[in-house]
Amino acid sequence: MEFNKLEIENLLEQVTDPEIPVISIRDLGILRDVKVDNNQVEVDITPTYTGCPAMSVIKQDISQVLNDAGVENVAVNLVIKPAWTTDWMTEDGKRKLREYGIAPPDPSSKVVPCPRCGSEHTELVSLFGSTACKSLYKCLDCKEPFDHFKCH
Amino acid sequence: MENQLFNYIIQHADNCLILSHRLSEWCGHGPVLEQDIAMTNISLDLLGQARMLYDYAAKVQGEGKTEDDLAYLRDAWDFKNVQLVEMPNGDFGQTIMRQFLFDTFNVTFYRELMEVSNDAELIAIADKSLKEAQYHLKWSSEWMLRLGQGTEESHTRLQNAANLLMPYANEVVIPSEADKVAAETGYGVDLNNVKAERDQLIKEVITECELDASLDGFSHTGGKTGTHTEHLGYVLAEMQFLQRAYPGLEW
Ligand SMILES: [Zn+2]
Numbered sequence: 001m002e003f004n005k006l007e008i009e010n011l012l013e014q015v016t017d018p019e020i021p022v023i024s025i026r027d028l029g030i031l032r033d034v035k036v037d038n039n040q041v042e043v044d045i046t047p048t049y050t051g052c053p054a055m056s057v058i059k060q061d062i063s064q065v066l067n068d069a070g071v072e073n074v075a076v077n078l079v080i081k082p083a084w085t086t087d088w089m090t091e092d093g094k095r096k097l098r099e100y101g102i103a104p105p106d107p108s109s110k111v112v113p114c115p116r117c118g119s120e121h122t123e124l125v126s127l128f129g130s131t132a133c134k135s136l137y138k139c140l141d142c143k144e145p146f147d148h149f150k151c152h
Numbered sequence: 153m154e155n156q157l158f159n160y161i162i163q164h165a166d167n168c169l170i171l172s173h174r175l176s177e178w179c180g181h182g183p184v185l186e187q188d189i190a191m192t193n194i195s196l197d198l199l200g201q202a203r204m205l206y207d208y209a210a211k212v213q214g215e216g217k218t219e220d221d222l223a224y225l226r227d228a229w230d231f232k233n234v235q236l237v238e239m240p241n242g243d244f245g246q247t248i249m250r251q252f253l254f255d256t257f258n259v260t261f262y263r264e265l266m267e268v269s270n271d272a273e274l275i276a277i278a279d280k281s282l283k284e285a286q287y288h289l290k291w292s293s294e295w296m297l298r299l300g301q302g303t304e305e306s307h308t309r310l311q312n313a314a315n316l317l318m319p320y321a322n323e324v325v326i327p328s329e330a331d332k333v334a335a336e337t338g339y340g341v342d343l344n345n346v347k348a349e350r351d352q353l354i355k356e357v358i359t360e361c362e363l364d365a366s367l368d369g370f371s372h373t374g375g376k377t378g379t380h381t382e383h384l385g386y387v388l389a390e391m392q393f394l395q396r397a398y399p400g401l402e403w
Contacts, residue, residue, distance in 0.1 A: 050200025050280055080204065081276035083283070126186035127291050128193040136186065152283055 001070040005036050012043070014065050018057045019131050022100045025058060029088025032079060040073040041066060046084045048152070049132035086152045103137065103148040112148050114139035158212045159232060159330035160340055161274075162222070163376055164261070165205035166233035167324070169223055170384070171254055172198035173391050174241055183244050190291060191247070197284040204277045224395035228385050229378040232330075236320040238375075238384040245309035246316065248295045252357065253321045255289035260349040264341040271339035293357055300361025307362075314358075314365040320372050325350065328376035 003011075012034070015025050025031045025045065033044040043062050047055050059076045066074045086105040094104035098115045106112075111120045119141035126136040134147040175195035182188025206219035237254060241247045262285055265278040299306040325347035327335070334340020351367055358365050374380070394401055 047200070047280075049197055049284060050204060051196035051198070052200065053196075080280045081272075083276075083280040126190060127287070127294075128186070128190035130189070132193055132196060150287075 002039065003036060003041070003069075003071060005034050008034050008036055008041055008043075008066070008071070011065055011069050011071075012062065015058065015061045018054050018061075020097070020100065020102065022096045023093050025062075027090045027093025027096065029086070029090070029093075030058075030084060039071065040075075041071050042075045042077065044077045044079050046079050046082075048084050050080075052132055054131075084152070086149065089149075097149055101146060102134065103146060105149050105151040107151045112137055114142060114144070115146055116144050117142040154329075155213065156330045156333040156337075157271075157339060158209055159328075160334045161205050161209040161212060163232040163234075163328070163330060165202050165209055165222070166231045167237050167254070168198045168202035168205065170231070170233045170387060171237040171250075172196075172202060173387055174237065174239075174250075175247075177241055178247065187244075194251070194288050194291070197288065201277070201281045201284070204280065208273050208277065220395070224392045228380055228388055231380065231384060231388070232328075232376050232378060233380075233384075234320070234323040234375040235372050235381050236317065236323065236375075238381055238387055239317060239320060240383055242313065242316070243309055245299055245306065246313040248292055248299060249310060249313035249317050251288070252292040252296050253317060253354070254324075255285060255292045256350045256353040257324045257346070258285040259289050260346045260353070261341065264346050264349075268341055269339050274339060289353075296357050296361055300357075300363060310361065311363055311365075314363050318365050318367070319370050321354070321367060322347075322371040323373050323375055326371065326373055330376070 009026070012031060013024050013026065017023050017025065017028055028048070030045050030048060031043070032046050035042040045055070045058065045062070055078065059078070062076050063074045087107070089105065097104040101115050103112045103115045112122055112124075113120050114122050117139060119139055121140045122137050123140055124135065125138050125145065129136040129147050133149055133152070135150050136145065137148050138145045172195045175191045175198070178188060178191040179195075180188065182191055202223070203219050206222045210217045210219055210222060236250060239246075239250055259282065262278040262282040266275055266282065269275050269278070296310070299310045301307075325343045327343050331340060331343055335342045354367060
Protein backbone atom coordinates (compact mmCIF):
# COMPACT_ATOMS: atom_id res chain seq x y z
CA MET A 1 0.00 0.00 0.00
CA GLU A 2 1.16 3.52 -0.76
CA PHE A 3 0.41 6.49 1.44
CA ASN A 4 0.81 10.17 0.86
CA LYS A 5 1.96 12.66 3.47
CA LEU A 6 -1.56 13.77 4.41
CA GLU A 7 -2.70 10.19 4.97
CA ILE A 8 0.28 9.53 7.23
CA GLU A 9 -0.45 12.70 9.18
CA ASN A 10 -4.06 11.63 9.62
CA LEU A 11 -2.95 8.22 10.90
CA LEU A 12 -0.65 9.95 13.38
CA GLU A 13 -3.66 11.76 14.89
CA GLN A 14 -4.14 8.50 16.80
CA VAL A 15 -0.82 8.91 18.58
CA THR A 16 -1.35 10.75 21.85
CA ASP A 17 0.77 11.84 24.79
CA PRO A 18 0.74 8.76 27.06
CA GLU A 19 0.44 10.99 30.11
CA ILE A 20 -2.30 13.21 28.64
CA PRO A 21 -4.19 10.79 26.37
CA VAL A 22 -6.66 13.41 25.07
CA ILE A 23 -4.07 15.35 23.15
CA SER A 24 -2.35 14.13 19.97
CA ILE A 25 1.31 14.66 19.22
CA ARG A 26 0.33 17.15 16.52
CA ASP A 27 -1.85 19.09 18.99
CA LEU A 28 1.09 19.12 21.39
CA GLY A 29 3.38 20.52 18.70
CA ILE A 30 5.99 17.79 18.97
CA LEU A 31 5.31 16.30 15.52
CA ARG A 32 7.77 18.29 13.42
CA ASP A 33 7.90 16.66 10.01
CA VAL A 34 6.68 13.71 7.97
CA LYS A 35 8.62 12.58 4.91
CA VAL A 36 7.19 9.97 2.57
CA ASP A 37 9.26 8.24 -0.08
CA ASN A 38 7.45 5.29 -1.68
CA ASN A 39 6.77 2.95 1.23
CA GLN A 40 9.45 4.52 3.41
CA VAL A 41 8.18 6.95 6.04
CA GLU A 42 10.29 9.22 8.23
CA VAL A 43 8.75 11.02 11.18
CA ASP A 44 10.53 13.78 13.08
CA ILE A 45 9.47 14.48 16.64
CA THR A 46 10.94 16.83 19.24
CA PRO A 47 10.91 16.37 23.02
CA THR A 48 8.94 18.73 25.23
CA TYR A 49 11.41 18.60 28.11
CA THR A 50 14.86 17.01 27.75
CA GLY A 51 14.14 14.30 30.31
CA CYS A 52 10.56 13.58 29.24
CA PRO A 53 10.11 9.82 29.70
CA ALA A 54 7.09 9.82 27.38
CA MET A 55 9.27 10.25 24.29
CA SER A 56 10.34 6.63 24.00
CA VAL A 57 6.71 5.49 24.35
CA ILE A 58 5.62 8.00 21.70
CA LYS A 59 8.33 6.73 19.37
CA GLN A 60 7.08 3.16 19.76
CA ASP A 61 3.45 4.24 19.32
CA ILE A 62 4.23 6.01 16.04
CA SER A 63 5.88 2.89 14.61
CA GLN A 64 3.04 0.72 15.89
CA VAL A 65 0.24 2.84 14.40
CA LEU A 66 1.95 3.08 11.00
CA ASN A 67 2.94 -0.60 10.92
CA ASP A 68 -0.64 -1.58 11.75
CA ALA A 69 -1.87 0.54 8.84
CA GLY A 70 0.48 -1.28 6.48
CA VAL A 71 3.47 1.04 6.38
CA GLU A 72 6.44 -1.25 6.57
CA ASN A 73 9.44 1.02 6.79
CA VAL A 74 9.13 3.61 9.53
CA ALA A 75 11.94 5.66 10.97
CA VAL A 76 11.30 8.00 13.89
CA ASN A 77 13.91 10.69 14.47
CA LEU A 78 14.28 12.72 17.62
CA VAL A 79 15.30 16.27 16.73
CA ILE A 80 16.10 18.93 19.34
CA LYS A 81 16.45 21.93 17.08
CA PRO A 82 14.58 24.22 17.03
CA ALA A 83 13.63 23.77 20.68
CA TRP A 84 9.99 22.96 21.39
CA THR A 85 7.78 25.68 22.78
CA THR A 86 4.16 25.67 23.94
CA ASP A 87 3.54 28.27 21.20
CA TRP A 88 3.41 25.26 18.85
CA MET A 89 0.42 23.77 20.63
CA THR A 90 -2.74 23.97 18.52
CA GLU A 91 -5.87 25.85 19.62
CA ASP A 92 -7.72 22.56 19.38
CA GLY A 93 -5.13 21.00 21.67
CA LYS A 94 -5.56 23.78 24.22
CA ARG A 95 -9.32 23.31 24.21
CA LYS A 96 -8.94 19.55 24.73
CA LEU A 97 -6.57 20.15 27.64
CA ARG A 98 -9.05 22.51 29.31
CA GLU A 99 -11.90 20.01 28.88
CA TYR A 100 -9.65 17.34 30.40
CA GLY A 101 -9.09 19.51 33.49
CA ILE A 102 -5.66 20.94 32.71
CA ALA A 103 -5.31 24.69 32.31
CA PRO A 104 -3.61 25.26 28.92
CA PRO A 105 -0.59 27.55 28.46
CA ASP A 106 -1.41 31.17 27.66
CA PRO A 107 1.65 33.44 27.50
CA SER A 108 -0.56 36.52 27.06
CA SER A 109 -2.26 36.12 30.43
CA LYS A 110 -0.98 36.64 33.95
CA VAL A 111 -3.82 34.69 35.54
CA VAL A 112 -4.45 30.98 35.09
CA PRO A 113 -8.22 30.42 34.95
CA CYS A 114 -9.64 27.32 36.65
CA PRO A 115 -10.42 24.72 33.96
CA ARG A 116 -13.30 23.46 36.08
CA CYS A 117 -15.35 26.58 36.93
CA GLY A 118 -13.60 29.24 34.84
CA SER A 119 -12.77 31.42 37.87
CA GLU A 120 -9.71 33.65 37.55
CA HIS A 121 -9.36 33.58 41.32
CA THR A 122 -6.62 30.93 41.43
CA GLU A 123 -3.28 30.45 43.14
CA LEU A 124 0.00 28.71 42.34
CA VAL A 125 0.65 25.88 44.79
CA SER A 126 3.90 24.59 43.34
CA LEU A 127 6.13 25.41 40.35
CA PHE A 128 6.37 21.69 39.67
CA GLY A 129 3.53 19.24 39.11
CA SER A 130 2.90 15.63 38.24
CA THR A 131 5.00 15.78 35.04
CA ALA A 132 7.79 18.04 33.78
CA CYS A 133 5.38 20.07 31.67
CA LYS A 134 2.96 21.00 34.45
CA SER A 135 2.74 23.14 37.58
CA LEU A 136 0.18 22.83 40.35
CA TYR A 137 -2.61 25.35 41.05
CA LYS A 138 -5.68 25.59 43.20
CA CYS A 139 -8.96 27.34 42.57
CA LEU A 140 -9.99 29.69 45.39
CA ASP A 141 -13.66 29.57 44.31
CA CYS A 142 -14.50 25.93 43.62
CA LYS A 143 -11.58 24.89 45.89
CA GLU A 144 -10.33 22.21 43.51
CA PRO A 145 -6.63 21.71 42.76
CA PHE A 146 -5.66 21.53 39.09
CA ASP A 147 -2.65 21.13 36.80
CA HIS A 148 -1.44 23.96 34.60
CA PHE A 149 0.44 23.17 31.41
CA LYS A 150 3.34 25.59 31.86
CA CYS A 151 4.26 28.16 29.21
CA HIS A 152 7.61 27.03 27.87
CA MET B 153 46.43 13.36 22.09
CA GLU B 154 43.64 14.38 24.46
CA ASN B 155 40.29 14.94 22.76
CA GLN B 156 39.49 18.30 24.36
CA LEU B 157 36.06 18.65 22.75
CA PHE B 158 35.13 15.33 24.34
CA ASN B 159 36.50 16.48 27.72
CA TYR B 160 34.60 19.75 27.40
CA ILE B 161 31.26 18.05 26.78
CA ILE B 162 31.91 15.45 29.47
CA GLN B 163 32.59 18.10 32.14
CA HIS B 164 29.10 19.45 31.88
CA ALA B 165 27.42 16.13 31.20
CA ASP B 166 28.93 14.83 34.44
CA ASN B 167 27.81 17.95 36.33
CA CYS B 168 24.24 17.34 35.19
CA LEU B 169 24.27 13.59 35.85
CA ILE B 170 25.78 13.70 39.33
CA LEU B 171 23.53 16.52 40.52
CA SER B 172 20.57 14.70 38.99
CA HIS B 173 21.48 11.62 41.02
CA ARG B 174 21.86 13.65 44.21
CA LEU B 175 18.40 15.18 43.73
CA SER B 176 16.90 11.78 43.01
CA GLU B 177 18.03 10.71 46.50
CA TRP B 178 15.33 13.06 47.82
CA CYS B 179 12.60 11.03 46.12
CA GLY B 180 10.17 10.01 48.85
CA HIS B 181 12.08 12.03 51.48
CA GLY B 182 11.19 15.65 50.61
CA PRO B 183 10.04 17.96 53.42
CA VAL B 184 6.61 18.27 51.78
CA LEU B 185 5.11 16.45 48.82
CA GLU B 186 5.23 19.43 46.42
CA GLN B 187 8.95 19.95 47.03
CA ASP B 188 9.68 16.25 46.78
CA ILE B 189 8.07 16.46 43.33
CA ALA B 190 9.98 19.64 42.50
CA MET B 191 13.36 18.08 43.26
CA THR B 192 12.63 14.93 41.29
CA ASN B 193 11.37 17.03 38.36
CA ILE B 194 14.60 19.02 38.36
CA SER B 195 16.49 15.75 38.64
CA LEU B 196 14.71 14.48 35.54
CA ASP B 197 15.46 17.64 33.54
CA LEU B 198 19.14 17.42 34.47
CA LEU B 199 19.20 13.76 33.48
CA GLY B 200 17.74 14.76 30.10
CA GLN B 201 20.44 17.41 29.66
CA ALA B 202 23.11 14.87 30.64
CA ARG B 203 21.77 12.37 28.10
CA MET B 204 21.93 14.84 25.21
CA LEU B 205 25.50 15.75 26.18
CA TYR B 206 26.65 12.12 26.62
CA ASP B 207 25.07 11.21 23.32
CA TYR B 208 27.06 13.95 21.61
CA ALA B 209 30.23 13.12 23.57
CA ALA B 210 29.99 9.50 22.47
CA LYS B 211 29.77 10.61 18.82
CA VAL B 212 32.73 12.95 19.24
CA GLN B 213 34.74 10.19 20.91
CA GLY B 214 34.15 7.92 17.93
CA GLU B 215 34.73 4.62 19.74
CA GLY B 216 31.23 3.29 19.20
CA LYS B 217 30.22 3.89 22.81
CA THR B 218 26.78 5.01 23.94
CA GLU B 219 25.46 7.48 26.50
CA ASP B 220 24.96 4.51 28.85
CA ASP B 221 28.59 3.41 28.56
CA LEU B 222 29.70 6.89 29.54
CA ALA B 223 27.34 7.14 32.49
CA TYR B 224 27.68 3.64 33.90
CA LEU B 225 31.07 2.30 32.96
CA ARG B 226 33.54 5.02 33.85
CA ASP B 227 35.33 5.23 37.18
CA ALA B 228 35.50 8.16 39.58
CA TRP B 229 38.77 9.51 38.11
CA ASP B 230 37.15 9.61 34.63
CA PHE B 231 34.35 11.85 35.89
CA LYS B 232 35.03 15.54 35.25
CA ASN B 233 32.21 17.15 37.23
CA VAL B 234 32.95 19.90 39.72
CA GLN B 235 33.05 18.86 43.37
CA LEU B 236 30.04 21.05 44.23
CA VAL B 237 27.54 18.70 42.59
CA GLU B 238 28.77 15.60 44.42
CA MET B 239 28.39 17.21 47.86
CA PRO B 240 25.78 15.40 49.99
CA ASN B 241 22.20 16.64 50.19
CA GLY B 242 22.50 17.47 53.89
CA ASP B 243 19.36 19.23 55.08
CA PHE B 244 16.93 21.01 52.74
CA GLY B 245 18.88 24.27 53.17
CA GLN B 246 22.09 22.62 52.01
CA THR B 247 20.34 21.13 48.97
CA ILE B 248 18.87 24.54 48.09
CA MET B 249 22.23 26.30 48.45
CA ARG B 250 23.96 23.70 46.26
CA GLN B 251 21.17 23.94 43.68
CA PHE B 252 21.26 27.73 43.63
CA LEU B 253 25.04 27.77 43.16
CA PHE B 254 24.68 25.32 40.27
CA ASP B 255 21.60 26.89 38.64
CA THR B 256 23.19 30.34 38.47
CA PHE B 257 26.04 28.76 36.50
CA ASN B 258 23.84 26.52 34.38
CA VAL B 259 21.74 29.46 33.18
CA THR B 260 24.62 31.79 32.41
CA PHE B 261 26.68 28.99 30.83
CA TYR B 262 23.94 27.88 28.42
CA ARG B 263 23.05 31.47 27.56
CA GLU B 264 26.68 32.29 26.71
CA LEU B 265 27.17 29.00 24.86
CA MET B 266 24.16 29.71 22.63
CA GLU B 267 25.55 33.10 21.77
CA VAL B 268 29.21 32.40 21.15
CA SER B 269 29.68 28.73 20.24
CA ASN B 270 30.53 27.77 16.67
CA ASP B 271 29.37 24.19 17.26
CA ALA B 272 25.82 23.63 15.98
CA GLU B 273 25.21 20.64 18.25
CA LEU B 274 26.27 22.47 21.42
CA ILE B 275 24.14 25.46 20.45
CA ALA B 276 21.10 23.21 20.00
CA ILE B 277 21.66 21.50 23.36
CA ALA B 278 22.12 24.86 25.12
CA ASP B 279 19.02 26.28 23.45
CA LYS B 280 16.96 23.27 24.48
CA SER B 281 18.25 23.31 28.09
CA LEU B 282 18.21 27.03 28.87
CA LYS B 283 14.49 27.36 29.59
CA GLU B 284 14.63 24.40 31.96
CA ALA B 285 17.66 25.83 33.76
CA GLN B 286 15.93 29.21 34.12
CA TYR B 287 12.92 27.55 35.68
CA HIS B 288 15.19 25.68 38.13
CA LEU B 289 16.88 28.94 39.06
CA LYS B 290 13.51 30.55 39.71
CA TRP B 291 12.71 27.72 42.12
CA SER B 292 16.06 27.69 43.93
CA SER B 293 16.21 31.52 44.18
CA GLU B 294 12.73 31.64 45.68
CA TRP B 295 13.71 29.04 48.25
CA MET B 296 16.96 30.89 49.04
CA LEU B 297 14.89 33.98 49.86
CA ARG B 298 12.27 32.07 51.79
CA LEU B 299 14.84 30.30 53.95
CA GLY B 300 17.21 33.26 54.20
CA GLN B 301 14.47 35.70 55.20
CA GLY B 302 12.40 33.14 57.08
CA THR B 303 12.89 32.14 60.70
CA GLU B 304 16.08 32.35 62.72
CA GLU B 305 16.38 28.59 62.35
CA SER B 306 16.03 28.59 58.56
CA HIS B 307 18.47 31.48 58.26
CA THR B 308 21.01 29.65 60.44
CA ARG B 309 20.68 26.50 58.37
CA LEU B 310 21.21 28.43 55.14
CA GLN B 311 24.22 30.20 56.65
CA ASN B 312 25.68 26.80 57.64
CA ALA B 313 25.13 25.61 54.07
CA ALA B 314 26.91 28.71 52.76
CA ASN B 315 29.85 28.10 55.11
CA LEU B 316 30.15 24.56 53.77
CA LEU B 317 29.52 25.18 50.07
CA MET B 318 30.92 28.61 49.15
CA PRO B 319 34.47 27.14 48.87
CA TYR B 320 33.03 24.88 46.14
CA ALA B 321 31.20 27.66 44.25
CA ASN B 322 34.00 28.90 42.02
CA GLU B 323 35.51 25.70 40.64
CA VAL B 324 32.95 25.69 37.84
CA VAL B 325 34.15 29.08 36.54
CA ILE B 326 37.90 28.39 36.90
CA PRO B 327 39.08 27.27 33.44
CA SER B 328 40.47 23.79 32.98
CA GLU B 329 42.64 22.86 30.00
CA ALA B 330 39.47 21.72 28.20
CA ASP B 331 37.80 25.07 28.96
CA LYS B 332 40.80 27.02 27.65
CA VAL B 333 40.97 25.06 24.40
CA ALA B 334 37.18 25.36 24.00
CA ALA B 335 37.28 29.14 24.31
CA GLU B 336 40.29 29.48 22.01
CA THR B 337 38.86 27.17 19.35
CA GLY B 338 35.46 28.83 19.49
CA TYR B 339 33.12 25.99 20.37
CA GLY B 340 33.10 26.90 24.07
CA VAL B 341 32.56 29.95 26.24
CA ASP B 342 34.93 32.38 27.89
CA LEU B 343 34.36 31.51 31.55
CA ASN B 344 35.32 35.03 32.64
CA ASN B 345 32.17 36.31 30.94
CA VAL B 346 30.06 33.59 32.51
CA LYS B 347 31.57 34.31 35.92
CA ALA B 348 30.78 38.03 35.74
CA GLU B 349 27.11 37.38 35.03
CA ARG B 350 26.84 34.48 37.43
CA ASP B 351 28.46 36.35 40.31
CA GLN B 352 25.94 39.12 39.89
CA LEU B 353 23.04 36.69 40.23
CA ILE B 354 24.57 35.08 43.31
CA LYS B 355 25.46 38.34 45.03
CA GLU B 356 21.97 39.79 44.66
CA VAL B 357 20.36 36.85 46.40
CA ILE B 358 23.09 36.49 49.05
CA THR B 359 22.59 40.16 49.94
CA GLU B 360 18.82 39.88 50.12
CA CYS B 361 19.19 36.82 52.36
CA GLU B 362 21.65 38.76 54.56
CA LEU B 363 24.07 35.86 54.45
CA ASP B 364 27.71 36.17 55.37
CA ALA B 365 29.14 34.59 52.21
CA SER B 366 31.78 35.67 49.72
CA LEU B 367 32.86 34.48 46.29
CA ASP B 368 36.36 35.83 46.86
CA GLY B 369 37.64 33.22 49.30
CA PHE B 370 39.50 29.94 48.92
CA SER B 371 38.26 27.59 46.20
CA HIS B 372 38.54 23.83 45.96
CA THR B 373 39.50 22.54 42.53
CA GLY B 374 40.28 19.19 40.95
CA GLY B 375 36.94 17.83 39.81
CA LYS B 376 37.51 18.85 36.20
CA THR B 377 40.68 16.77 36.08
CA GLY B 378 39.19 13.80 37.90
CA THR B 379 40.18 14.53 41.52
CA HIS B 380 37.08 14.22 43.63
CA THR B 381 35.88 14.34 47.20
CA GLU B 382 35.27 11.06 49.00
CA HIS B 383 31.55 11.43 48.21
CA LEU B 384 31.65 10.70 44.47
CA GLY B 385 32.65 7.06 44.90
CA TYR B 386 29.53 6.40 46.96
CA VAL B 387 27.31 8.09 44.38
CA LEU B 388 28.80 5.97 41.59
CA ALA B 389 28.61 2.79 43.66
CA GLU B 390 24.85 3.20 43.92
CA MET B 391 24.26 4.56 40.42
CA GLN B 392 26.44 2.05 38.58
CA PHE B 393 25.82 -1.06 40.66
CA LEU B 394 23.40 -2.79 38.33
CA GLN B 395 25.47 -2.37 35.16
CA ARG B 396 28.63 -3.41 36.98
CA ALA B 397 27.02 -6.49 38.54
CA TYR B 398 25.04 -7.51 35.45
CA PRO B 399 26.86 -6.03 32.41
CA GLY B 400 24.56 -5.14 29.54
CA LEU B 401 21.39 -5.62 31.56
CA GLU B 402 18.32 -3.94 30.06
CA TRP B 403 14.85 -3.22 31.39
ZN1 LIG C 1 -12.63 26.47 40.04
